[in-house]
Amino acid sequence: MATAKKFSYNSDSGKPLADLSRRQFIKFCGCVAAALGMPASMAPKIARAIEQGGRLPVVWLSFQGCTGCTESLLRSTHPTLEKLLFELISLEYHETLNAGAGVQAEAALKETLNRDAGRFVLVAEGAIPVADKGVYVRINEQAGVDLLNEVAPKALAVIAIGSCASWGGIPSAGPNPTGAQSVGSILEGRPVVNIPGCPPNPYNFLSTVLYFATFGKLPELDAHNRPKFAYGRLIHENCERRPHFDAGRFAKAFGDDGHRKGFCLYKLGCKGPETFANCQVVKFGDVEASPISIGHPCFGCTESGVGFKKPLFQTADIQRFTPPAFYPHVLEPRGEGATPLAAALGGVAFGGAIGAGYALTNRLFKAADGKEGADKPKGGGAHEDE
Amino acid sequence: MQKGAIYSHEPSPGPLWNKAFAAALLVASTGALAILLRVFFGLGFSTNLNDGHPWGLWITWDVLVGTGLGCGGFGLALLVYALDKREFSFLMRPAILTGALGYSFAGFSVILDLGRYGNVYHLFMPSHWQFNSVLFEVALCIMAYTLILWIELVPAMLERRLILGYRIRPNILVRWLYRLLFVVLALGMLLPIMHQSSLGSLLIIAGHKVHPLWQSILFPAYFLISAILMGYGAVVIECYLASSLHGTPFEVRTLGRLSGIAAWLSLLYLFVRLEDLTFRGLWAEALKGWPGMLFVVENALYVAPVWIVANKERRNNAGWQFVAAILFIAASALYRFNAYWFAYNAHVPWRYFPSFLEILVVIGLIGMEVVLYLAAIHFFPILPVSRPVLASSEK
Numbered sequence: 001m002a003t004a005k006k007f008s009y010n011s012d013s014g015k016p017l018a019d020l021s022r023r024q025f026i027k028f029c030g031c032v033a034a035a036l037g038m039p040a041s042m043a044p045k046i047a048r049a050i051e052q053g054g055r056l057p058v059v060w061l062s063f064q065g066c067t068g069c070t071e072s073l074l075r076s077t078h079p080t081l082e083k084l085l086f087e088l089i090s091l092e093y094h095e096t097l098n099a100g101a102g103v104q105a106e107a108a109l110k111e112t113l114n115r116d117a118g119r120f121v122l123v124a125e126g127a128i129p130v131a132d133k134g135v136y137v138r139i140n141e142q143a144g145v146d147l148l149n150e151v152a153p154k155a156l157a158v159i160a161i162g163s164c165a166s167w168g169g170i171p172s173a174g175p176n177p178t179g180a181q182s183v184g185s186i187l188e189g190r191p192v193v194n195i196p197g198c199p200p201n202p203y204n205f206l207s208t209v210l211y212f213a214t215f216g217k218l219p220e221l222d223a224h225n226r227p228k229f230a231y232g233r234l235i236h237e238n239c240e241r242r243p244h245f246d247a248g249r250f251a252k253a254f255g256d257d258g259h260r261k262g263f264c265l266y267k268l269g270c271k272g273p274e275t276f277a278n279c280q281v282v283k284f285g286d287v288e289a290s291p292i293s294i295g296h297p298c299f300g301c302t303e304s305g306v307g308f309k310k311p312l313f314q315t316a317d318i319q320r321f322t323p324p325a326f327y328p329h330v331l332e333p334r335g336e337g338a339t340p341l342a343a344a345l346g347g348v349a350f351g352g353a354i355g356a357g358y359a360l361t362n363r364l365f366k367a368a369d370g371k372e373g374a375d376k377p378k379g380g381g382a383h384e385d386e
Numbered sequence: 387m388q389k390g391a392i393y394s395h396e397p398s399p400g401p402l403w404n405k406a407f408a409a410a411l412l413v414a415s416t417g418a419l420a421i422l423l424r425v426f427f428g429l430g431f432s433t434n435l436n437d438g439h440p441w442g443l444w445i446t447w448d449v450l451v452g453t454g455l456g457c458g459g460f461g462l463a464l465l466v467y468a469l470d471k472r473e474f475s476f477l478m479r480p481a482i483l484t485g486a487l488g489y490s491f492a493g494f495s496v497i498l499d500l501g502r503y504g505n506v507y508h509l510f511m512p513s514h515w516q517f518n519s520v521l522f523e524v525a526l527c528i529m530a531y532t533l534i535l536w537i538e539l540v541p542a543m544l545e546r547r548l549i550l551g552y553r554i555r556p557n558i559l560v561r562w563l564y565r566l567l568f569v570v571l572a573l574g575m576l577l578p579i580m581h582q583s584s585l586g587s588l589l590i591i592a593g594h595k596v597h598p599l600w601q602s603i604l605f606p607a608y609f610l611i612s613a614i615l616m617g618y619g620a621v622v623i624e625c626y627l628a629s630s631l632h633g634t635p636f637e638v639r640t641l642g643r644l645s646g647i648a649a650w651l652s653l654l655y656l657f658v659r660l661e662d663l664t665f666r667g668l669w670a671e672a673l674k675g676w677p678g679m680l681f682v683v684e685n686a687l688y689v690a691p692v693w694i695v696a697n698k699e700r701r702n703n704a705g706w707q708f709v710a711a712i713l714f715i716a717a718s719a720l721y722r723f724n725a726y727w728f729a730y731n732a733h734v735p736w737r738y739f740p741s742f743l744e745i746l747v748v749i750g751l752i753g754m755e756v757v758l759y760l761a762a763i764h765f766f767p768i769l770p771v772s773r774p775v776l777a778s779s780e781k
Contacts, residue, residue, distance in 0.1 A: 335436040338739035342434075345745045357712050364626060365705030367636070 049214040055090035057120035065126025069162040072199035122155035127164040127171040131179030166194035167304035198301035204230040235272035248327035269313035271300030393476035395767035410756040417750005438736025448495035450722040456488025457617030460578040476770040486535040527581030582613040597729035612718035622711035628769035649695040687717035
């Protein structure tokens with residue numbers, strides 16, 4: 001399988017595929033382990049799972065969405081998409097990326113459903129319209145909701161990618177004429193992993209898939225079925241602008257002085273304080289950027305009830321971290337030297353202590369010279385010399 | 387002569403109201419006014435503390451020197467109960483009284499030093515405890531030890547059966563307390579070892595902010611030894627105070643032996659301290675600039691009492707003993723001031739000198755301690771009194 005320099009996979013047909021250097025491959029596994037919040041020692045395990053277990057078949061269905069999630073995945077660069085798709089997972093069906101079209105593509109789907117039943121991972125992108133018998137999404141003369149209900153029972157696991165699939169997203173925003181619903185609500189009773197985001201970070205998706213391939217189970221999920229490794233913390237917790245929030249430095253209008261200086265965007269409606277996601281840790285597009293880093297408030301896309309529901313510039317309901325009641329100075333006073341009054345008082349006290357010590361010592365010397373203890377120095381006071 | 391003496395503890399003679407008491411009361415009330423100003427107008431108004439020096443005079447004096455002076459009871463307990471040197475046991479009571487006052491006032495000044503002193507009740511709520519914090523360990527230990535010291539004082543208070551006209555009779559609870567006193571005594575030896583050394587550990591965490599001449603992994607050991615030395619110094623001074631007030635002979639022999647023990651401890655301290663310096667190759671640093679000067683003075687203050695005590699004649703002379711005691715205290719106090727303040731520099735531009743009010747509060751707290759001390763030795767049998775016995779003729 002693994003040769004000295006090059007690293008190749010056998011597809012199901014046994015043909016060697018395009019190459020990926022061993023170094024690149026291990027690097028990728030390390031990135032995945034890091035995204036999952038696992039120690040570096042996990043990287044070889046992930047690598048072994050991919051090497052030995054063969055590629056995980058993936059069926060990707062698109063519904064009511066903008067295909068932004070796919071676009072986001074296309075822009076993952078370590079590894080690049082084609083390496084990912086051909087070497088790490090086996091993407092069997094994807095309406096945007098299919099090589100074939102029409103009847104040919106649908107035949108590929110049918111074949112996968114027969115061959116890999118109970119073995120493949122279903123990824124659903126986009127919300128599912130159910131109004132008017134689901135007529136608003138039709139694929140191959142079949143309503144989207146019916147397609148989902150046909151494919152999902154045969155899948156090993158279902159992943160809802162993007163906000164639309166996770167909780168409805170834009171299509172479900174009021175008045176929701178198409179009756180758009182999340183994948184989870186259609187497949188009630190089946191565990192669905194939600195990877196919300198508009199679009200979600202591709203590494204959150206990849207990490208979930210590879211976790212599944214490595215350990216044979218789903219990662220730990222939160223109450224909204226989101227993997228905790230990615231959605232366990234508020235954006236606010238790891239935000240690079242957080243010190244400005246704590247210090248009370250806010251941008252108040254786009255382009256104002258504070259905005260130019262990179263102050264906190266909370267007052268511009270940033271939803272970071274109520275949105276759970278790892279955007280500030282695993283950033284986007286491999287250029288270390290997130291909406292907040294380029295100066296736009298977070299709009300809460302991963303959070304049902306926040307993104308596309310709350311007005312963009314409405315301030316967030318702060319959870320967990322309330323702003324302090326008092327703010328520190330921008331420049332802390334550096335302290336002063338001695339004031340004459342303080343120095344005088346200190347000097348008097350110090351001198352007094354030394355004087356008292358001297359007087360007492362003298363008295364004791366005298367007493368000792370006379371006779372041990374015979375003298376009786378009238379004592380009192382300063383037991384606390386020095 | 388020591389063999390033939392019987393020791394008892396008696397309240398100090400004469401009226402409570404004398405010149406010394408009045409002066410202390412005056413100082414204490416001035417300090418109380420300063421404390422009120424701090425309580426109502428806050429730290430920013432009353433202190434010169436800043437982000438670079440969040441701890442100032444109050445912590446260095448009241449906590450580090452105050453509890454150090456209060457460690458006489460701890461140091462003596464090690465001698466009397468752990469090493470079975472009972473000849474020193476008559477010195478325990480005044481030492482414990484100093485400890486109880488010193489520790490209580492240390493706690494009080496920590497509360498004054500808290501920006502939000504109203505939150506101090508968190509310390510007493512286990513749900514708020516953070517067990518990974520050295521500072522928490524110090525706080526918990528000091529609170530526990532203060533309680534222990536007051537319990538150790540209970541026997542002295544109960545000996546006086548009549549307090550303000552009320553007759554006090556030891557009840558069952560007190561009898562049980564006496565039976566369990568050995569646990570209290572054991573804790574009284576354990577707790578100071580823990581928190582006095584942890585006062586040093588606090589500075590290890592401060593890392594490079596502490597000048598390399600002081601920053602050392604052996605901080606806990608230095609703080610422990612300096613606490614015991616200060617305690618012994620305080621014990622010697624108090625013993626002379628007792629003899630003077632009661633007009634009884636000076637306990638020159640016993641105190642000479644105590645000074646000898648302190649000198650050996652001081653030598654041990656110096657050996658480790660200088661060896662530590664050699665090991666880290668810092669001798670060149672030791673003579674450079676301000677810190678070098680402080681370092682030399684500090685260690686000279688440790689050497690001087692050793693020189694005094696090394697001579698038998700001086701060791702058995704009341705005056706020299708007193709000087710040695712003061713030097714032991716001065717050396718350890720300077721060491722603690724250096725480590726916590728003078729050699730502590732967060733960053734060059736930060737400056738700190740205590741404000742007028744800070745100094746006034748410290749002086750006021752000393753006044754309060756003196757007032758309480760004088761009142762305590764007036765009302766309760768604390769100070770030791772020796773009565774020579776004829777049987778001393780057997781040599």
